[in-house]
Amino acid sequence: MSRITIADVAKQAGVSTATVSRVINQTGPVAAQTAARVRETISELNYRPHTAAKTLASHRTNTIGLVFPQISGYYFAPLLRGIASTAGEYGFDLLIYSVQEGAAPRELDHYPIGDQNTDGLVVFTSGLPEQELRRLHQISFPVVLIHCTPPEGLAIPSVTIENKASARRLVDHLIEIHNRRHIAFLAGPQAHEDSYWREKGYREALETHGIAFDPELVGIGGFNEQIAQATVKTWIREGVQIDAIFAGDDDSATGALTALTQAGIYVPEDVALVGFDDIDLARYLNPPLTTVRAPVEQVGREAIQQLMHLIRTGEADLLTLLPTELVIRRSCGCN
Amino acid sequence: MSRITIADVAKQAGVSTATVSRVINQTGPVAAQTAARVRETISELNYRPHTAAKTLASHRTNTIGLVFPQISGYYFAPLLRGIASTAGEYGFDLLIYSVQEGAAPRELDHYPIGDQNTDGLVVFTSGLPEQELRRLHQISFPVVLIHCTPPEGLAIPSVTIENKASARRLVDHLIEIHNRRHIAFLAGPQAHEDSYWREKGYREALETHGIAFDPELVGIGGFNEQIAQATVKTWIREGVQIDAIFAGDDDSATGALTALTQAGIYVPEDVALVGFDDIDLARYLNPPLTTVRAPVEQVGREAIQQLMHLIRTGEADLLTLLPTELVIRRSCGCN
DNA sequence: GTGAAAGCGCTAACAC
DNA sequence: GTGTTAGCGCTTTCAC
Numbered sequence: 001m002s003r004i005t006i007a008d009v010a011k012q013a014g015v016s017t018a019t020v021s022r023v024i025n026q027t028g029p030v031a032a033q034t035a036a037r038v039r040e041t042i043s044e045l046n047y048r049p050h051t052a053a054k055t056l057a058s059h060r061t062n063t064i065g066l067v068f069p070q071i072s073g074y075y076f077a078p079l080l081r082g083i084a085s086t087a088g089e090y091g092f093d094l095l096i097y098s099v100q101e102g103a104a105p106r107e108l109d110h111y112p113i114g115d116q117n118t119d120g121l122v123v124f125t126s127g128l129p130e131q132e133l134r135r136l137h138q139i140s141f142p143v144v145l146i147h148c149t150p151p152e153g154l155a156i157p158s159v160t161i162e163n164k165a166s167a168r169r170l171v172d173h174l175i176e177i178h179n180r181r182h183i184a185f186l187a188g189p190q191a192h193e194d195s196y197w198r199e200k201g202y203r204e205a206l207e208t209h210g211i212a213f214d215p216e217l218v219g220i221g222g223f224n225e226q227i228a229q230a231t232v233k234t235w236i237r238e239g240v241q242i243d244a245i246f247a248g249d250d251d252s253a254t255g256a257l258t259a260l261t262q263a264g265i266y267v268p269e270d271v272a273l274v275g276f277d278d279i280d281l282a283r284y285l286n287p288p289l290t291t292v293r294a295p296v297e298q299v300g301r302e303a304i305q306q307l308m309h310l311i312r313t314g315e316a317d318l319l320t321l322l323p324t325e326l327v328i329r330r331s332c333g334c335n
Numbered sequence: 336m337s338r339i340t341i342a343d344v345a346k347q348a349g350v351s352t353a354t355v356s357r358v359i360n361q362t363g364p365v366a367a368q369t370a371a372r373v374r375e376t377i378s379e380l381n382y383r384p385h386t387a388a389k390t391l392a393s394h395r396t397n398t399i400g401l402v403f404p405q406i407s408g409y410y411f412a413p414l415l416r417g418i419a420s421t422a423g424e425y426g427f428d429l430l431i432y433s434v435q436e437g438a439a440p441r442e443l444d445h446y447p448i449g450d451q452n453t454d455g456l457v458v459f460t461s462g463l464p465e466q467e468l469r470r471l472h473q474i475s476f477p478v479v480l481i482h483c484t485p486p487e488g489l490a491i492p493s494v495t496i497e498n499k500a501s502a503r504r505l506v507d508h509l510i511e512i513h514n515r516r517h518i519a520f521l522a523g524p525q526a527h528e529d530s531y532w533r534e535k536g537y538r539e540a541l542e543t544h545g546i547a548f549d550p551e552l553v554g555i556g557g558f559n560e561q562i563a564q565a566t567v568k569t570w571i572r573e574g575v576q577i578d579a580i581f582a583g584d585d586d587s588a589t590g591a592l593t594a595l596t597q598a599g600i601y602v603p604e605d606v607a608l609v610g611f612d613d614i615d616l617a618r619y620l621n622p623p624l625t626t627v628r629a630p631v632e633q634v635g636r637e638a639i640q641q642l643m644h645l646i647r648t649g650e651a652d653l654l655t656l657l658p659t660e661l662v663i664r665r666s667c668g669c670n
Numbered sequence: 671g672t673g674a675a676a677g678c679g680c681t682a683a684c685a686c
Numbered sequence: 687g688t689g690t691t692a693g694c695g696c697t698t699t700c701a702c
Contacts, residue, residue, distance in 0.1 A: 005679055016689045021681060028682090029687055046470070051452035052390035053679035056694045061387065063430075071416040080415075081406040084433045093447050095398075095430050098419045112428050117386035135381070281616055340695055351673045356697060363698090364671055388695035391678045673702080678695105685690080 004047045013041040024049060062091065064307060065118035067127035068098040074250075074279040075296045079146075082300020083122060090308050092119070099127060115141045120307045122146060125193075142310040144303050149193060157310060159303045159320035161294045163194050163276075166324040167201025170274050170292060171246055173326070175209045178272055178333040180244035183211075184235065186221025186228050186256060188248040195223070195248050198276060202246055216240065221252030228252030232259035242271055244332075250275040250282050250291055257285060257331075268333040278327050288329035295322050339382045348376040359384060397426065399642060400453035402462035403433040409585075409614040410631045414481075417635020418457060425643050427454070434462060450476045455642045457481060460528075477645040479638050484528060492645060494638045494655035496629045498529050498611075501659040502536025505609050505627060506581055508661070510544045513607055513668040515579035518546075519570065521556025521563050521591060523583040530558070530583050533611060537581055551575065556587030563587030567594035577606055579667075585610040585617050588624055592666070603668035613662050623664035630657050 010017045015034060020042075022028045023035045030038075041047075055061045064087055066080075080096075087094050097113040111132055113121065120142035123133070130151045136143050137154050145158035174180045185202050188195025199218070206213055217240070219231040228247060235242060236259065245260075247253035253275030260267050267273050267287060275282065278293035302320050310316040328334050345352045350369060355377075357363040358370045365373075376382075390396050399422055401415075415431075422429050432448040446467055448456065455477035458468070465486045471478050472489050480493035509515045520537050523530030534553070541548055552575070554566040563582060570577060571594065580595075582588035588610030595602050602608050602622060610617065613628035637655050645651040663669050 003679085006681095007679080017680075018682080018690080019688060022688085025681085031687060034687080048449070048451045050391070050679050052387040052396065053694090054681075055387035056385070056391050056696085057679075057681040059681095059694075071412055071419060073412070076412045077407055081433070084406060084431065088432075088447075093430060093432070093452070095428060096419065097423075097428070098416070112423075114383070116383045117428070281619055284616055284619055286621065338695085341697095342695080352696075353673060353675095353698075354671085357672090360697085366671060369671080385695050388678090389697080391680085392695075392697040394678075394697095671702105674700090676697105676699085678697085681692105681694085683690100683692085686688085 003050070004045050006047075006049065009038065009041050009045055009047050012045060013038045061117055061119050063093040063095050063118045064304070065113040065121045066094060066096040067113060067121060067123045068096065069125055069127050071098050074277065075294075078296040079124075079300045082297035082302075083304055084300075086301045086304035090304070092308075115139060120144070120311045122303050122307055123148070140314075142307060144307045144310065144316065146299060146303050147194060155318060157306050157316040157318050157320070159299055159306060159322065160193075161299060161322045162324045163197035164201040164204070166292045166326060167198040167246070167276065168205045169201075169326055170276075170290075171202050171205035172208070173290075173328075174244045174246070174272055174274065174332060175205065175211070178244070178268070180272055181211055182217065182242050183244040183246055184217040184219060184240075184242045186219055186231060186245065186247040186252045188221060188223040188252075192223070198246075198248055217242065221248045221255075223249045223251055225251050225255035225258075228255030229259045230255075232256045233263070236260075236263045236265070244272040245274070247273065247275045250277040250279040250289060253289055253291070253331075254281065254285065257289075268331050272333045273331045282327070283329065285331070287331045290329045290332035290334065291327050293325045293327050295324070298322055338385070339380050341382070341384065344373065344376050344380055344382050347380065348373045396452055396454050398428040398430050398453045399639070400448040400456045401429060401431040402448060402456060402458045403431065404460055404462050406433050409612065410629075413631040414459075414635045417632035417637075418639055419635075421636045421639035425639070427643075450474060455479070455646045457638050457642055458483070475649075477642060479642045479645065479651065481634060481638050482529065490653060492641050492651040492653050492655070494634055494641060494657065495528075496634060496657045497659045498532035499536040499539070501627045501661060502533040502581070502611065503540045504536075504661055505611075505625075506537050506540035507543070508625075508663075509579045509581070509607055509609065509667060510540065510546070513579070513603070515607055516546055517552065517577050518579040518581055519552040519554060519575075519577045521554050521566060521580065521582040521587045523556060523558040523587075527558070533581075533583055552577065556583045556590075558584045558586055560586050560590035560593075563590030564594045565590075567591045568598070571595075571598045571600070579607040580609070582608065582610045585612040585614040585624060585626055588626070588666075589616065589620065592620060592624075603666055607668045608666045617662070618664065620666070622666045625664045625667035625669065626662050628660045628662050630659070633657055 006017045006020050010020045020038055022030050023038045084094050122144050124146045125148045143156055145156055147160045150156035174183055203213055221228040245256050247256050260271055265271055275289050275291040278291045282289040282291050299322055306316040341352045341355050345355045355373055357365050358373045419429050457479050459481045460483045478491055480491055482495045485491035509518055538548055556563040580591050582591050600606055610624050610626040613626045617624040617626050634657055641651040
């Protein structure tokens with residue numbers, strides 16, 4: 001049962017392998033009649049071109065790679081959906097590699113994904129160490145970053161969402177509509193870019209409204225329910241004066257809500273609460289959570305589009321910022 | 336900037352390409368000293384073997400393929416995590432293909448994933464049409480199915496979860512502990528295997544307890560919140576007598592809960608409610624939902640393990656059934 | 671323990 | 687419009 005090759009097809013159809021190749025790839029002219037005969041033979045023989053041979057000969061893998069630090073979180077599925085479907089539309093296959101959680105870091109000289117087996121890479125947040133990123137950049141290998149700024153001096157295109165502006169609008173809303181002045185912020189993990197910009201928006205909103213920034217009111221949320229809950233508990237115990245909480249993401253908002261509720265503090269009457277992300281759960285919380293929605297799937301689509309552009313032309317937009325949208329529910333005090 | 340090849344390494348290290356290949360793949364004996372020199376040269380030159388060339392020469396892709404009907408749902412991320420991490424542990428790359436939703440069906444003779452570019456496939460539910468499955472089976476290509484029984488006559492290994500037994504235990508619980516006798520079932524989509532077995536478990540529980548099966552009490556849930564809500568609304572309007580609902584999945588349970596609550600019917604006092612899946616939301620519902628938890632990530636791990644076995648030995652277990660676990664909360668009447 | 675050389679299945683000049 | 691053929695970069699006998 002040895003594999004059927006292009007030579008078999010050529011022989012059976014009474015043409016050369018070059019002609020078969022031409023009809024398959026629609027490269028170069030072939031007489032309509034010949035083409036028809038070849039196509040017939042192909043399906044008769046149930047022939048399928050061997051991907052590796054094609055790649056080796058053409059220097060194109062027709063595959064794009066996706067590197068993920070870990071497969072989890074509410075945004076994973078929609079993001080991958082955007083990426084997979086767009087890649088498919090361009091006729092590209094998708095190779096994915098997710099860094100093993102807690103696994104030993106890969107030896108430098110053997111990442112399973114890269115220029116050896118893809119035409120370009122989409123890298124999510126800190127999926128790849130700076131060194132590998134530099135190497136790829138140096139050999140002009142197409143890479144697009146998602147939710148991540150390139151390291152110093154590397155002009156790598158990136159696509160991400162508008163964090164600052166919507167964080168700011170959210171806090172503006174708290175101040176202007178609901179008259180809150182003592183607004184706490186639950187920060188995400190250290191060095192997390194999304195968290196950084198959300199905090200930035202928070203600070204700008206305060207400043208604009210002449211409210212002094214109080215470092216005491218910035219706590220560790222860790223983009224995590226338990227951590228946020230503990231932090232808010234501490235605030236309550238210590239009697240920190242707060243009339244609103246901007247949680248860095250909806251997970252920490254969920255934890256904050258639990259801490260508040262357990263302490264008999266009413267949301268939004270005593271303390272208004274807002275989050276970021278609009279996870280499924282947000283609308284089921286009690287009260288339903290006011291938050292910000294990001295176009296996650298579209299981030300994936302856009303990343304692939306930029307990557308395709310980069311592969312084809314060598315150029316792409318250095319920064320693509322996708323707009324986010326306020327989702328007003330009841331936890332801020334509305335309704 | 337032409338690519339560094341094995342020949343460059345060989346030359347620089349003063350050996351033949353065969354020797355370099357041997358140290359890279361640890362195939363065949365090499366003097367320790369020679370090996371060291373070669374390794375040094377490799378990292379000096381920053382050499383990376385070209386995947387396609389390797390594949391072409393060795394007839395092994397070292398890649399496994401994953402076919403998905405669509406990227407969504409609560410189980411997607413953990414399932415993929417199980418698959419990706421296990422594949423990685425075996426040193427395999429992961430190529431994924433998800434059928435475009437609403438896209439025209441692929442031409443028969445060109446699936447982007449298959450024997451041309453992978454060593455084996457994991458297929459989720461109805462990811463691949465029967466015809467392609469038959470073709471692959473015929474050429475003895477390794478395939479493992481997830482959450483899906485192979486078509487008639489094809490002995491393809493599959494791994495899935497215990498639906499029937501836990502559905503039955505759930506309904507037993509409703510009958511024995513909470514004394515319910517008029518238990519409705521919200522079925523999933525037509526021909527959905529999980530739904531089929533869950534209903535089977537439901538029927539068995541009824542039968543065991545001498546409760547006649549009443550077709551009136553089986554409604555369309557569609558594994559969907561809206562559909563389930565509409566169905567339950569209809570039941571209420573028509574005055575169907577019900578003291579419990581077994582929703583085929585948690586999404587339909589959520590819809591059922593909304594319909595019940597809106598009609599002023601108390602859960603669990605008037606009508607007990609149970610679901611299946613244990614989605615994140617389940618514990619946040621009011622009351623928290625009693626349901627069944629499936630080891631989703633482990634399904635992925637197991638599928639890859641079976642596939643690896645199949646690739647290596649040509650054999651695998653025809654059916655792997657992973658146990659599920661009752662998660663008792665308050666919507667059934669407990670506590 | 672090591673090297674020479676024949677492919678693996680395809681593409682892409684180039685010639686006709 | 688079509689055929690010939692030289693690689694693509696690697697693995698793998700087979701000698702030595």
